[in-house]
Amino acid sequence: MLRQFSISDSKIVEGTDADCQVYYYVNPDEIEKKYLIDQLKIDEHTLISALDPNELARIEFEPEHVALIFKRPKRYNAKDNFLFKIESAGLFIFKDKLIVLLSEDIHIFDGRQFNKVNDIREVVLKLVYLWIVHFVEHLKVISMCSDDLEKEINTSISNNQLLSMFKLEKSLVFYLEAISSNGKIIHKLKVHAEKLNLSIANIEFLDDVYIENSQCYEMAQIYSQVLSSLMNARASMISNNLNVMMKNLNAIVIAVAIPSFIAGVGGMSEFSGMIGFQNWKFGYLIFIVVMLLIGFATFIIIKKSEQKWKDS
16 A cells, blocks of 8 residues: 655645655555566565564665665554564655655654654654654553553462563563664664765754664663563462462361261261251251351361461
């Protein structure tokens, strides 16, 4: 799918005329790929790499254009189940136009940072900055998910929450790799600023983008280290919750076993003879009450013994 945009009055406006400078392709079909390869001379491998989520970020200087592949966070879906994924984005800078390739349709030009845009190179820098901001926002969401899962782990005895924590940790590893890879490309953009015809204002903004990306990387690194260091403690917490539940079940089993033993040894007829009731209904009622009292007393004795053991 193709969407066309033009830069008018320092704003990006969607249009369909021949004066458009930004061409936004979303998961292009075979006809669109053929046009990009044959007419615009975009390398086929680079084109495929721009849609490959496992491709590393890189920059390539071609005779008629500059090819940039950046990493960006994929839009989170509930079906991902706490796994935050990474996507690639292709930016192809020509002399008079910009080709943007993405694998999913997102509103990339709706942010306030695109209210003041003068040329396509500034569009590229602001897109890079936008994706860094998205990384920061996703890191905050990961932190919130981690806090919620931690609260559930305090009372959980299953591995579901722990597996979700592992997925968050895996996501942070992917984020660290992607943010680090983007940082290297941002540095190369600054080194080749003259070749890219970047203005002084663009270079100053690129410095801010580099600082923002470095802070984003440090943020992801801290979250990853904290999450990794607490995984063993959280696993031990789930194991401890399971042990506590097993102790309670054992206490209940013992409490039920003692009345069952007495009933099995004496039998209902012996009990009725001891209490002197000829009516079996009264005998059963008193028998059930006595067994419940014995079981409850046994349970209380076991719990008090556990408490004394903990206090000692």
